[in-house]
């Protein structure tokens with residue numbers, strides 16, 4: 107990963123210039139990122155756009171037409187910025203609509219001189235995907251935990267190992283068909299194709315966490331508007347996911363009710379002030395934030411309304427951290443991100459309730475200067491790094507004139523066609 111304009115330098119070689127786009131439909135915001143892969147394989151973000159989401163409630167599409175229009179506007183704006191059009195996008199999927207399920211695939215090694223070939227690996231992947239699922243579930247992706255060659259386990263990449271039998275121990279990302287169909291239909295109504303779904307924690311985890319953190323054990327918490335999405339990584343890969351039904355919208359609602367004001371006023375009041383950092387009592391007038399008449403509120407009264415909701419969030423988080431990681435104290439700690447993590451003093455507040463090392467990450471990547479785009483950026487880098495792997499680039503590094511995007515489009519598609 108490089109900083110500056112390039113966000114995925116050196117991952118793939120000898121590519122023709124190509125375009126990949128991603129879409130993150132959140133409850134509060136819909137975001138699109140368009141990236142160009144240059145001939146050296148460096149990835150540059152050339153277009154991005156964020157719009158307040160329409161037709162969404164608690165992570166679900168409740169008005170397809172309105173949602174499709176919002177998606178269309180978001181992608182069109184990014185296209186105008188990029189100076190190019192896209193016909194399809196990779197779509198981010200919330201853990202709310204997905205589950206991880208353990209699976210194993212076992213095949214005989216057919217490579218020359220019993221050397222494991224990329225084709226053997228591909229057959230092991232296909233075998234691990236063959237599980238019976240309830241009718242409303244769909245396999246979207248596969249996360250390899252380890253390869254085992256003739257009982258010799260712990261392998262990350264078994265290609266060229268010698269043996270008779272290749273096993274893959276994996277986690278399958280299984281999506282909820284109803285949610286997927288609605289998302290797919292909305293993107294379709296917006297006039298675009300869906301290249302595939304990427305579980306957002308996978309995208310965010312690879313982008314925002316260090317290899318060390320992912321190896322030791324780390325919990326990533328994306329605190330959004332309607333929900334907090336959790337993902338636990340250990341030994342290098344995603345291990346478990348979870349969702350808490352609390353986010354920034356709960357805080358705003360509490361404020362709107364407590365102060366008897368509108369939601370937009372409560373939202374502005376919340377975002378535009380450093381409430382937890384106040385050392386002295388401060389008084390603000392709600393009319394400066396859109397309230398119809400003058401109404402004064404002290405910072406103390408404000409904190410009394412919002413803190414219980416943050417407390418509830420962190421207490422739930424503490425329990426989930428334990429359940430998802432099986433540790434009382436997570437080795438590399440907890441990383442907080444998402445819109446709510448912009449709350450000033452958020453990490454300090456979290457530390458009061460959670461007995462774990464905690465850090466807030468509002469890092470940005472490449473030319474993108476808003477952490478709100480991280481899921482959309484991460485989808486692109488995830489897809490590119492995975493496609494390089496799936497295409498055998500890691501072991502072969504032959505270079506290809508067929509273009510990266512052609513390969514990328516093959517990847518993930520076969521999971522849900």
Ligand SMILES: Nc1ncnc2c1ncn2[C@@H]1O[C@H](COP(=O)(O)OP(=O)(O)OP(=O)(O)O)[C@@H](O)[C@H]1O
Pocket residue numbers: 131132133134135136165329330331332333334353354355358373376377378444445446447448449450478
């Ligand atoms: N500076 C800030 N201080 C406090 N809260 C903030 C700030 N900026 C944004 N938020 C809150 O972050 C939330 C939006 O976060 P984000 O953009 O990550 O949500 P989303 O991804 O659209 O939603 P979801 O993940 O629930 O679908 C809103 O509830 C908003 O009030």
Ligand SMILES: [Mg+2]
Pocket residue numbers: 132133328330331444
């Ligand atoms: Mg989100």
